[in-house]
Amino acid sequence: MGKGLRWRGPVLADDRGTIRHLQETVTAGGGVRVGEGAVCAIAPGWIECATSGSSGAPKRIRRTVVSWTTSFALNAKIFGLDARSVVALPGTMAQSLTLYAALEAQWNGAALVDLSVHRGDRQLAHMARWGTTHVYATPAQVEVMLKGQGGCPSLRYWIIGGGRLSADLRARLALRVPQARIMQFYGASETSFITLDRGDAPEGSVGRAYPQVEIAVDAAGELRVKSPYLFTEYALGSSPDTCWHADGFLSIGEIGHVDAQGFVYIRGRKGRIVQVLDHLVSPEPAEARLADWLGCDVAVVAQPDPLRGARLWAMVGEGPAPEAVEAALVRLRQELGAVASAHGWQRVAPFPLLPTGKPDIRALEARL
Template sequence: MGLITDQYAIHAMKFPMKPAIQTVDKRIDYQEWYERVSQTANWFGSFHSANKTVAILLPNGVPFLQLFTGAAAAGWTAVPFDVKWTESEVEKRLELSKASIVISTKNRSESIRNTPVSTKVLIWEECLEEIQQQPTKKTIEPDGELPFYMGFTSGTTGNPKAFIRSHNSWVESFACNHIDFQMDEKDHVLIPGALIHSHFLYGAISTLYFGGTVYLLEKYIPSQALAWIDVKPITVIYLVPTMISSLFKTGQSIERPIKILSSGAKWEEHSKQQVRSLLPNLTLYEFYGASELSFVTVLTDQEMERKPGSVGRPCHNVKVEIRLQDSKLAKPKETGKIYVKSKMIFSGYLEPDQNTVQTEKEWMTVHDMGYLDEEGYLYIAGREKNMILYGGINIFPEEIEKVLSLHHEVEEVVVVGVNDPYWGQIVTAAVKGSATKLELQRLCKEKLASFKIPRKWVFVDEMPYTSGGKIARKQIIDLIESKVNSH
């Protein structure tokens, strides 16, 4: 099917002076972008390494995207590393990824001390000098079946697992942008989040594939993002729901048409209404997916009122099944485990001991639970690993969180199971906001069965987040258990 970078040469011929990437202080057109990526690919090709894997430890910016795409164009696998990770977190992921090279800035590289013997630490500024000596036409033509991207996701133990994506899986995903989200080369796309998060990285790479313009923030600053939306010809924004309150709290309204692609968590209705009031010509696409699965389902504006609570119908060339514990197919509205079949599924998880990829079967699950209605719309009940076992009854915390979020003085809420010697787990809520415990209990009694009402409540000033903008559920559980046990 080809590489994620195959279109750059075509764009350079078709519209050489069109901006490919715009940052606060830099504008790169497609001719320059093609030459930069080609030089970087040729530079990677000069390394005689059996393990063609590079770890990129850089902040958001053109160098990050240049190394990522250049490595991909050379047939290497790029592994984005988060600049916020501690030294031990970096070391653990270097050991897991078996990267032969790690590239970072001079300041950051000094903290990478205990690297594996087989890993070279290179300084970006020095690499750039060598890259600029390379030919500006690509001399390497790898195959689309090759891996190009390694990311990390937490396993059930909380330790990182490395997943592998092939060029073909992302190129197949790009068709969803065109068919499901109505995107093309005319789009001006704002990427306000960290490229370490696959949602934002994919947003940038897919835009460059189509020939659109990427507007890249080096750091997420809500006021700066809003200023760009106001003065730049932005047509599409990639967001996760946790960004919304900070982005639109100024109350500034923007009249022109804008499209938002949201992933990472289910948007609550009151948050959607707030955004719609500020962006009256908004087109909202809410999609369900995972790093391992890519796009699964999408819910459009028109469907949201008719199918509240749904995450939509399967995307282009995606099939979804709900399976019960005995592997039988579930009936409509019967909750089971969600399985997905498509050409966008990842290659598999890296087996660290053998340094091989554990390939997945034709149908894949990330252990989310849910059901399909009679029209094929998918509803997520929750993550299997988040499920609370209360006296032998399965409770999905996401259902309770949705109810508690209806209270206008609840800013954020997370529901978890706290260990209990008699019941197994007790439903416990962590709440950020000014709502009182009594008000929330009354709300739960109106909307939920009695056994789903939280027995314990913890009120917090701030919620911890992952680097991808999601609430760090494991940290919340630790926080709640420490508070509960101290009383």
């Protein structure tokens, strides 16, 4: 298969010119670095891209080309990617998900369409115009795209990364593109693919291990991963939660478990767990439920409290009426209990988001 990148497919739309820059870099035989949308060449055999920075300063990941091309070949079979495919890119190259989708498409000879120049609510119409067959997108991007009209009859696979689709959003997406398979993967910039949900995962699960991935859980409930897709090092920045282990496994601070059928469940990031009274609580289960029920931007953040240790607050974007938010908080307490639920809520407008569409937790904590 070789250790370098290759460019095999056509470019159908590239209004920003970013794909052309990527093509020139790949064709010249160099490695690729992408930061803030700019593409430049680095030493052959390497790829560098940024993390989302959802809970801290963004970092730059350095990985081998092979750590991505290995999954390119697998996904060609899983998602049916070939020279007849048309892959749409809703985000910019600053997102590692977009960079991955572009390089994977070209590796497999597929055509590329850059949608990032278009408003999100118009991207679905442009996907239909170009006969798109595959698209990688985050849940935040899906939410905006569904605000537009129409569907995309040519679409065969809608692949979700960068977050978990809520049940409501998945149902709305399925109605808009009923002929397409909706596949979700869980991973991180450091790990690439960890699990894949082919549509058979139980509620709350992120699917089973992606091919060639080993998943272990240590005594503290932290997930460890070993695979051919792991990154090499941080080219910029660091993370206290990222740890290489002597047996070749990598942990990145995710807490969860694996059931008897091999389905993986994620409780949340170790770095976001707080102490409420005598309990260690992750705000992410509350966050996911509220986002699902309210259908808007939501984040649950911790406020220090001298008696309780911390109190959880729901930061809610524009959309739902106050009584709907209050009703959701009551339901949340019924499902998760008072300790793991939001103590109160605060409207935030405009809601601070990172370029990936994820909530900017640090900015929201400052607002609280």
